[in-house]
Amino acid sequence: MATFLYKLGRFSFRRRGTTLLLWLVVLIGAGVAAASAPPLPADTFTMPGTETQKTYDLLRERFPEFSADGAEARIVVRAPGGAKITDPARKAEVKALFADLAKSPQVDQVVDPFTGQAVSKDGTTAYGSVAYEVGPTQISQQAHDALLDTARDGRAVGLVVEMSGDALPPEGSMGSGEAIGILVSAIVLLITFGSLVAAGMPLLTAFIGVAVGICGIVALGSTLGLSSTTSTLALMLGLAVGIDYALFIISRYRSEIDEGRERTEAAGRAVGTAGSAVVFAGLTVFVALGGLAVVNVPMLTKMGLAGAGTVAVAVIVALTLVPALLGFAPVKVLRRRDRAAQYGKPLSARQQRKAAKQAGRQKPNLGTRWAGFVLRRPVTVLIIGVVGLGTAAVPAASLQLGLPSEGTMAPHTTQRKAYDMLTESFGPGFNGPLTVVVEGRDAKSTAATVRSDVAAQKGIVSVSPPSFNKAGNTAILNVVPATGPSDTKTETLVRDLRRLADGIEGKTGAAVLVAGQTAMFLDFSQTLDKALLPYLAVVVGLAFLLLMLAFRSILVPLKAALGFLLSVTAALGAVVAVFQWGWLSEVFGVDQPGPVMSTMPIFMIGVVFGLAMDYEVFLVTRMHEAYAYGASTREAVVTGYQYGGRVVGAAALIMMSVFSGFIVEDNDFIQMIGFGLAIAVLFDAFVVRMTLVPALFALLGDKAWWMPRWLDRLLPNMDVEGKNLSGAAGADRPSRRRAPQPHLTD
Secondary structure, eight states, X not given: OHHHHHHHHHHHHHTHHHHHHHHHHHHHHHHHHHHTSOOOOOOOOOOTTSHHHHHHHHHHHHXXXXXXXXXXXXXXXXXXXXXOTTSHHHHHHHHHXXXXXXXXXXXXXXXXXXXXXXXXXXXXXXXXXXXESSOXXXXXXXXXXXXXXXXXXXXXXXXXXXXXXXXXXXXXOOOHHHHHHHHHHHHHHXXXXXXXXXXXXXXXXXXXXXXXXXXXXXXXXXXXXXXXXXXXXXXXXXXXXXXXXXXXXXXHXXXXXXXXXXXXXXXXXXXXXXXXXXXXXHHHHHHHHHGGGGGOOHHHHHHHHHHHHHHHHHHHHHHHHXXXXXXXXXXXXXXXXXXXHHHTOOOOHHHHHHHHHHHHTOOOOHHHHHHHHHHHSHHHHHHHHHHHHHHHHGGGGGOOEEOOOGGGSOTTSHHHHHHHHHHHHHOTTTTSOEEEEEESTTHHHHHHHHHHHHHTSTTEEEEOOOEEOTXXXXXXXXXXXXXXXXXXXXXXXXXHHHHHHHHHHHHHOOEEEEEEHHHHHHHHHHHHHHHHHHHXXXXXXXXXXXXXXXXXXXXXXXXXHHHHHHHHHHHHHHHIIIIISOTTTTTTTOSSOOOEETTHHXXXXXXXXXXXXXXXXXXXXXXXXXXXXXXXXXXXXXXXXXXXXXXXXHHHHHHHHHHHGGGGOSSHHHHHHHHHHHHHHIIIIIIIIIIIHHHHHHHHGGGGGOOOHHHHHHSOOOOTTOGGGGGSTTTTSOOSSOOOOOOSOO
């Protein structure tokens, strides 16, 4: 593989104009396709094979009006000061508000509180609804303005008016977080490279890769059902890995130039060696994200595949566009002192004295000193690192999962205020009603039996009369529990109702299904529990095989997987502490601590596993390269950190800054993902890969590279370290200077 990538790097460097033109054509084509595509659909949540999904599928089939794709909004009104909303003056004001709303653009139907008999028992609070002809993402600005004007008009006459539903305009994100993350990345790149051109290249190539990926998602969004959340996650991952992959190749190019190689040869070798690491790192991320399809939750599958596609684009960009841009500025990417050597300019007397002084006091770099420190105290370092991560992971034992709802939104939002008003006036179970569906030939008599049996259950406030479809073979009953949708008593009630339904099915032969928000959460939790082990087996198994191919070792992949478990558990512990317990919630902008979203653990497992393997591949590849050329394991470890420690540290800081920028998003899931991934990178890069990895290598010694001979013969040689490049054109040219040797002491 190294030989192929070496040739690809040389070709891109030499044919830089053609390569850049091809990428511009791809970018423009993707942009045109995205511009002509319909808007991205709203987020949808389905769970194939669960009772909840079967219920909703049956309702869409038997009750076509149930499957209307139009957006809806609920307007909650309350009379001020404990007055009655049913008073003639207030009633007239409310009717006038809903009459005006009915004249708004794109409105299909409006039901005011009095027509719908939606007034609380105390007469202080009521609610109405408005249905639109189009979906949430297709509502015009005029329709949104009319909806907001309704609330303002109601408040102007003294009413308390709040709204909920998917028809509300989304709150605009601050947008500054992502910009700050990119700014921090630029600063880190500038410090790392000491060159504006070198610092700008990773940002430029990452932007191009992300633009192609996001345009592809937008172009295919309506066809594949890819929502805006999907594109946001792809943006997050694409930026992070795109910058990192370019960083590694540019850094290796500068290293090859420093060893005296000709520019085209340096570009080829950079892509052949560091590019091989990029390919394997990208493959692990691709496998981890693509493996989310095993969970069989379409939303997770789409997010995973969209993210994996963007990562694949980032890999291709790094292997082709980065060397092409290096061809346009082969010397300007170097530090100032190295540019003079490349141009052959003589040094001034002052510069000569400074260079001689620096040569006389040259010391090992920070990566070398750190590796030497860990190698001298491996047991102590290992214990401190494991205990520290274990302590951070303690809150994960209290993990509580839940699904997002308007009841978990920030208290200042109108959706949350409407939710609370309905809870206060209509009871905690009003916002989480259960749906019981009866389907069969004798649905009418069976539905009557179901209604009486359900009403007799403990914890039920009311059961509506059954509503039948035109054929009369399917009935819907709405059940209002006494407790809220996230209450454990409601979960127990759902289980009791499903057992009751099984008994009725056995007696009558009719199908009785139970759905609703609480039922959906229970089904989703069960789906994740069943999928977790197969998912881990597929992802870890494939990644283990990839790392075996890369490093010709059994223990290196095993060590990498164990380190991942430490970092992801510690990261989950941090998520629980901040988002569930509320620690430092003001610092991270968490308005409403509560249960962690159900999708978070398995999504974090997938993404963090891929990113953790990134740093493992980049560091250990450099070690394996030194080991393959005859260095001992201890020398190889020091070499890896001498050349890769600074770059991996910079890459981790860049990835953390990109992820942290998404913490300010209004979308709770994106905010939680941004924090979780940022803290996971912190734990994995700086504690596991930079600390525990050299400690384990020190304890294992040459055994770290052990592999059974029979297995070694079976596996193909991928040549990640680039040994086959020793005979490449120009490879044997004399170096301008001798490469620095690893130091084992301070």
